[in-house]
Amino acid sequence: DAKTTQPPSMDCAEGRAANLPCNHSTISGNEYVYWYRQIHSQGPQYIIHGLKNNETNEMASLIITEDRKSSTLILPHATLRDTAVYYCIAPGRFDRRFYFGSGTKLNVKP
Amino acid sequence: DAGVTQSPTHLIKTRGQHVTLRCSPISGHKSVSWYQQVLGQGPQFIFQYYEKEERGRGNFPDRFSARQFPNYSSELNVNALLLGDSALYLCASSFPGNTEAFFGQGTRLTVV
Numbered sequence: 001d002a003k004t005t006q007p008p009s010m011d012c013a014e015g016r017a018a019n020l021p022c023n024h025s026t027i028s029g030n031e032y033v034y035w036y037r038q039i040h041s042q043g044p045q046y047i048i049h050g051l052k053n054n055e056t057n058e059m060a061s062l063i064i065t066e067d068r069k070s071s072t073l074i075l076p077h078a079t080l081r082d083t084a085v086y087y088c089i090a091p092g093r094f095d096r097r098f099y100f101g102s103g104t105k106l107n108v109k110p
Numbered sequence: 111d112a113g114v115t116q117s118p119t120h121l122i123k124t125r126g127q128h129v130t131l132r133c134s135p136i137s138g139h140k141s142v143s144w145y146q147q148v149l150g151q152g153p154q155f156i157f158q159y160y161e162k163e164e165r166g167r168g169n170f171p172d173r174f175s176a177r178q179f180p181n182y183s184s185e186l187n188v189n190a191l192l193l194g195d196s197a198l199y200l201c202a203s204s205f206p207g208n209t210e211a212f213f214g215q216g217t218r219l220t221v222v
Contacts, residue, residue: 034210036213041147041198041216041218042215042216043114043200043213043214043215043216044153044200044202044213045213046210046211046212046213049210085152087152097143097155097158097166097168098143098145098153098155098202098211099155100145100152100153100154101152102151102152103152
């Protein structure tokens, strides 16, 4: 099961892009990378996931490096409501358990 | 369409007591997982159930048990509560395979 590492905190100005990095150097070829966020002890909210190709949805973009050892979650225009803890997760190959780690606390400032 | 629902939302128990937490998955989801989140930490995996069978268990003592019912809802049971069991308990449901899991809002358990 891949372990992920993320910076403990990041700041971003409101309206600017937030780029959240994640290292997952032990990920195997068929393990997806998932991103969730958690706002003030609510349940984690799904953001996006990907395997090899870059992905985009209405919330964010996910850029995965060609060697798949790292990825970046991009929030294109951060708002104050994006202040949350962001988790990068690579679920186990044979089950669906998520190893959350400590995540990155994103502080969006006015 | 309703999301994952958990009950109760808050609960206060005394050390040594027993607690049952409940989870209803999103309609059509057959996999349910349970997580414990202690204040200041990320959620930790407790159990996964699929088609009413346990498919995975995290590093938790035997005081923790769970089951899944024919309608795919699930219960998490914790016996002989300790102060350290105070946490937010989260339930997630998903389709099988590499698809996203959706979390409920959790049950806040306080053991006094």
